Amino acid sequence: MQAQTNVPALRDLTDISFIDENGQLPEQYQGKIGVYAIFDAEKVLQFVGYSRNIFISLKQCLVRQPQKCYWLKAETIERPSRSILENIEKAWIEENGSIPLGNGDEKPKWTQPIDAKLQITPEEQANYENPANDEIAKVKILKSVARRVEAEILQVLEARGLKMQVRFNPKLKEEGLLDLK
Numbered sequence: 001m002q003a004q005t006n007v008p009a010l011r012d013l014t015d016i017s018f019i020d021e022n023g024q025l026p027e028q029y030q031g032k033i034g035v036y037a038i039f040d041a042e043k044v045l046q047f048v049g050y051s052r053n054i055f056i057s058l059k060q061c062l063v064r065q066p067q068k069c070y071w072l073k074a075e076t077i078e079r080p081s082r083s084i085l086e087n088i089e090k091a092w093i094e095e096n097g098s099i100p101l102g103n104g105d106e107k108p109k110w111t112q113p114i115d116a117k118l119q120i121t122p123e124e125q126a127n128y129e130n131p132a133n134d135e136i137a138k139v140k141i142l143k144s145v146a147r148r149v150e151a152e153i154l155q156v157l158e159a160r161g162l163k164m165q166v167r168f169n170p171k172l173k174e175e176g177l178l179d180l181k
Contacts, residue, residue, distance in 0.1 A: 007091040010037055010045075013073040018062060023163025025062070026072070029054035034076035035088040038102070041070040047102025047110050048092050050085035060180055063166060064114055065102070066156045113172060113179035116149040117142065120176075139174045146173035153178070 016026055018038075029036075035050040038061055046068045051057035054074055062069045077084055093099055102110045120128070127133070128141045150168055157166060169181045 007088050008075050010073060010092045010095050013037075013075065015039075015043065015071050015073060018058070018069045018072055019161050023161050025055060025058050025164065026074075027055070029058065029074060029076070031055065032074075032076045033078070033080050033085075034074055035085055035092065036072055036074040037092055038065075038069050039071035039073075040068045043071055045096050045100045047100055048089050048096075049110070050089050052080060056180075059164075059166070061110055062157070062162070063153060063178075063180060064110060066153065066160060068102070113177040114149065114153075115176065116146040116173075116178055117176040119149050120145050142176040143173045146176050146178055150178055 019025065030053070032054050033052050034054050035048065036054050036058065037045055038047045038049075038058075040046050046065070047061065049057060049061075054076070058069075058072065075088055093103060124141060124145055128138055133141070146168075150173075154166065167181045168178050172179050
């Protein structure tokens, strides 16, 4: 039988800047198992999630939702236990008084690869639909769209002061998707 752990109140945890003064994410969460809460610039809760590596999850969230990741709070546990992680996540959402958008309708924006095809320009769309293009040409167009969206994301992250390297999975770009490698 799993021992019941005390669930820390979200309001009692310390606010941590998403990007520190050196342009890095909080290194103390590298390889740590736990639950994390992400807040926007006004410290409004945006998303609560749990992970076997909080650091990697924070990096994914920042890339996917850079304008909504300014502050975080986290609780780590020593051994993976889905039930403990889910209990903390549920308690924090209840404490918030409402379901954060990132845990509701906008959950795919936080948890799924970025679909660059949603940002295709009319010119790119017309080129993609051109009957003269074969599959290879279409893949090149999707990669081009993904690279453009990637450049826009990297520009936003640089403007936010991020100094750490962000690398996207090159294979997914062929499908018009962006996700970290």
